[in-house]
Amino acid sequence: MVSGLLIAALVPFAVLTALRLVGYDGNTYTIAALALTPYAGIATLILALLALGLRRWWTAAVALVLTFTIAAMVLPRAFANEQKALGGKHVRVLASNMLGGRADPGKIVGYVKEHQVDVLSLTEMTPEAVEALGRAGLFEILPFHVLHPAEWASGSGLVSRYPLTPLKLSGDSDAKQPSASADLGDGVRIEVVAVHPAAPMWDRHAWVAEAKDLPYADAEHDIRILAGDFNASLDHSLFRELLTRGYVDAADQLGKALTGTWTNGMVPPVPIDHVLADKRTAIADFKVLETPGSDHDAVYAEIVLPS
Incomplete structure (x- = not known):
């Protein structure tokens, strides 16, 4: 029962991650959901920790894969890129x-x-x-x-x-x-x-x-x-x-x-x-x-x- 609920909770995050990876914005609802992608990474991490606590190992593994995939897409935005040394206005x-x-x-x-x-x-x-x-x-x-x-x-x-x-x-x-x-x-x-x-x-x-x-x-x-x-x-x-x-x-x-x-x-x-x-x-x-x-x-x- 609990395992089924956890898997059901992961499904929308899996769909969202797939849309982000393939570069498809989709309809009005998925466009809105994609804007929340960084928060989805937090949600999947919480689900992963919950699954680990309940010893639902495969569910935890799926949740962690989603977490790391989202993190790989969004965390680079928190780090500055080196800027060109320009002398203009x-x-x-x-x-x-x-x-x-x-x-x-x-x-x-x-x-x-x-x-x-x-x-x-x-x-x-x-x-x-x-x-x-x-x-x-x-x-x-x-x-x-x-x-x-x-x-x-x-x-x-x-x-x-x-x-x-x-x-x-x-x-x-x-x-x-x-x-x-x-x-x-x-x-x-x-x-x-x-x-x-x-x-x-x-x-x-x-x-x-x-x-x-x-x-x-x-x-x-x-x-x-x-x-x-x-x-x-x-x-x-x-x-x-x-x-x-x-x-x-x-x-x-x-x-x-x-x-x-x-x-x-x-x-x-x-x-x-x-x-x-x-x-x-x-x-x-x-x-x-x-x-x-x-x-x-x-x-x-x-x-x-x-x-």
Whole structure:
């Protein structure tokens, strides 16, 4: 009886591990489950210890295999990678999901000041949120912007210390995922996209389509940076495919990719907000910053450009 219950408890974790290994995100439910992969490793370890205590050796062996398999996939994210020694400009990027404009504008502006942010990516930015950010002094610090405010979750924008030229790098989702070229001076330009593909729990097909709208980074273009709420973690094959387009995840580079950013209280925190930098760059700093009023913490990265 007990052995049967333990085996039944392991089945969903075995399915989840198999999906992760083969790189298949599946349906709405498995997409959500994959975001919890690091926690699945903890759960299988607990089940393994329980099985060992009950002397269910084969069940314990299966649970330990699942635990070590998951650990092999997720633990490398806790260790920093050596960064290239580059002598170019430093660009400080902050990305914040405002939860339909509910995030505390003063806190966001405070982070901009504290971290000397050069480019701010805002998602779920409403017209009212733009006004509130203006009252908090954002546009006095970062005077250049490309804004597409909209009700609830569809509004996004870029705000910058440097002059911006609007681009169209994100295909059909351009209004929701705006992009721009920032002129840093001395002939240096970068291209930035405010990222926010649809939440897969509402429309997984739009999630895929809008993520696939995002551009490649390569030597034919200026340095590119993708920043925002990706609604995906490193355990989603869709997100890992984005990295193959010429990007690195700033958090992963500095061993901080297990820190959750979506903190709505219904599930454990999961890291679905990211700053992806062109792989020609180096990452000097990364932080997750608590943002009152939103269910997402902001993410900050300091990116070093090649000289």
